[in-house]
Amino acid sequence: MKRIAIIGIGLIGGSIALSIKKHDPNEVFIQAYDLKESQLQLARALGVIDHGTTDLDKAVAGADVVFICTPVQSVCHLLEPILLSPALKEDAIVTDVGSTKMKIVQRAQELSARSKGVFIGGHPMAGSHKSGVEAATERLFENAYYVLTPSEETEDAYTQRLKALLASTRAKVVEMKPDEHDRVVGAISHFPHVIASALVEHVYQYQQESEWYLRLAAGGFRDITRIASSNPKMWRDIVLSNHSFIVQQMKDWLKQMEHVLDMIDSGDEERIEHFFRHAKEVRDGLPDTKRGAIPSFYDLYVDIPDHPGVIGQVTTLLGIHQISITNIAILETREDIMGVLRLTFRHECDLEKAEKVLRDANFPVYRRD
Numbered sequence: 140m141k142r143i144a145i146i147g148i149g150l151i152g153g154s155i156a157l158s159i160k161k162h163d164p165n166e167v168f169i170q171a172y173d174l175k176e177s178q179l180q181l182a183r184a185l186g187v188i189d190h191g192t193t194d195l196d197k198a199v200a201g202a203d204v205v206f207i208c209t210p211v212q213s214v215c216h217l218l219e220p221i222l223l224s225p226a227l228k229e230d231a232i233v234t235d236v237g238s239t240k241m242k243i244v245q246r247a248q249e250l251s252a253r254s255k256g257v258f259i260g261g262h263p264m265a266g267s268h269k270s271g272v273e274a275a276t277e278r279l280f281e282n283a284y285y286v287l288t289p290s291e292e293t294e295d296a297y298t299q300r301l302k303a304l305l306a307s308t309r310a311k312v313v314e315m316k317p318d319e320h321d322r323v324v325g326a327i328s329h330f331p332h333v334i335a336s337a338l339v340e341h342v343y344q345y346q347q348e349s350e351w352y353l354r355l356a357a358g359g360f361r362d363i364t365r366i367a368s369s370n371p372k373m374w375r376d377i378v379l380s381n382h383s384f385i386v387q388q389m390k391d392w393l394k395q396m397e398h399v400l401d402m403i404d405s406g407d408e409e410r411i412e413h414f415f416r417h418a419k420e421v422r423d424g425l426p427d428t429k430r431g432a433i434p435s436f437y438d439l440y441v442d443i444p445d446h447p448g449v450i451g452q453v454t455t456l457l458g459i460h461q462i463s464i465t466n467i468a469i470l471e472t473r474e475d476i477m478g479v480l481r482l483t484f485r486h487e488c489d490l491e492k493a494e495k496v497l498r499d500a501n502f503p504v505y506r507r508d
């Protein structure tokens with residue numbers, strides 16, 4: 140039986156545990172460590188882990204692979220007691236899921252000569268603004284990128300062993316250098332989180348003048364600021380740990396905003412339209428049927444005659460077959476013209492089931508592309 144240790148059993152640790160367990164339910168034993176006894180109890184009750192302990196040595200004892208899934212600053216602190224633990228199995232792989240990589244990998248390298256195990260940095264590029272083991276799901280990483288940062292000294296056999304285990308997450312595992320990872324992820328994840336929180340703060344300041352600001356906040360503001368609801372401690376650690384790239388990106392952003400300010404202030408119609416068109420083209424070009432930095436949703440389109448009751452028929456049919464819809468939108472509604480219903484699902488298998496059920500009921504259904 141393979142033993143897996145999860146250190147920090149929250150959203151990400153719990154999701155890794157669930158995906159590995161689901162893949163090999165009878166061949167894997169999951170032992171976990173957390174500062175909070177309550178998280179361990181909850182993880183046990185939810186069937187996410189087999190055993191929980193607040194004793195770090197006991198948690199890593201005999202484990203073939205140890206996943207460190209705590210906020211990034213504590214990953215750095217936990218590396219020494221884990222990599223140098225007398226209980227660590229010879230040849231064990233120690234990995235982490237932290238959102239930054241340079242400082243973690245550097246600390247692990249300092250300890251590597253004295254460790255019985257081998258460290259390989261990791262970062263699954265999928266997550267949520269929710270935290271805690273209660274939000275964990277076995278499919279969180281499906282189709283997302285999962286970055287590994289083996290060093291030049293890491294023997295390939297260890298990387299292959301870790302990749303084989305991660306196959307259960309159904310993520311796309313890629314290798315990167317820690318500094319490239321931190322620069323890129325700084326731009327597409329860390330810096331946008333700073334902007335989202337700053338935007339909330341910006342409107343909150345206006346709110347002191349009129350209560351209408353936050354009351355009127357609708358789809359656009361909610362979409363762009365969803366990630367401001369994320370765990371503050373986790374983001375404090377990320378920003379501190381990727382400090383120099385984020386500061387550089389903020390300086391670049393201020394310059395960019397000066398151009399945008401100048402463009403809008405000048406009232407130059409052509410430049411303004413070009414600005415929005417170019418951003419739209421780039422945003423529309425993001426892969427939207429796959430998960431990645433931006434969680435994807437699976438869309439199915441249904442042609443429907445525009446008369447009352449049809450939408451009810453569609454949703455009832457899906458309900459009978461226990462297919463959950465994440466979102467529903469009517470894209471065209473003009474009298475006597477076929478309307479198009481866009482149904483959004485969280486998982487590809489739900490989309491496939493819905494497509495079959497609706498087609499069998501003679502609804503014209505199609506996917507985009």
Ligand SMILES: NC(=O)c1ccc[n+]([C@@H]2O[C@H](COP(=O)([O-])OP(=O)(O)OC[C@H]3O[C@@H](n4cnc5c(N)ncnc54)[C@H](O)[C@@H]3O)[C@@H](O)[C@H]2O)c1
Nearest residue numbers: 147149150151173174209210211213237238266267270271
């Ligand atoms: N949330 C995301 O979207 C996301 C995505 C990819 C990677 N990550 C990274 O994954 C890691 C975990 O994030 P999460 O969202 O699962 O957080 P979480 O808050 O859901 O879980 C973290 C868990 O670690 C425990 N913990 C904290 N400090 C600890 C310590 N010193 N020792 C033992 N346990 C400790 C907490 O009690 C909690 O159970 C972070 O490093 C984060 O940067 C997060």
Ligand SMILES: O=C(O)C(=O)C[C@]1(C(=O)O)C=C[C@@H](O)C=C1
Nearest residue numbers: 238264265266267268328366432
């Ligand atoms: O979907 C979200 O809520 C996330 O914030 C996930 C997200 C991201 O920025 O894309 C956040 C941090 C991680 O390190 C990886 C993924």
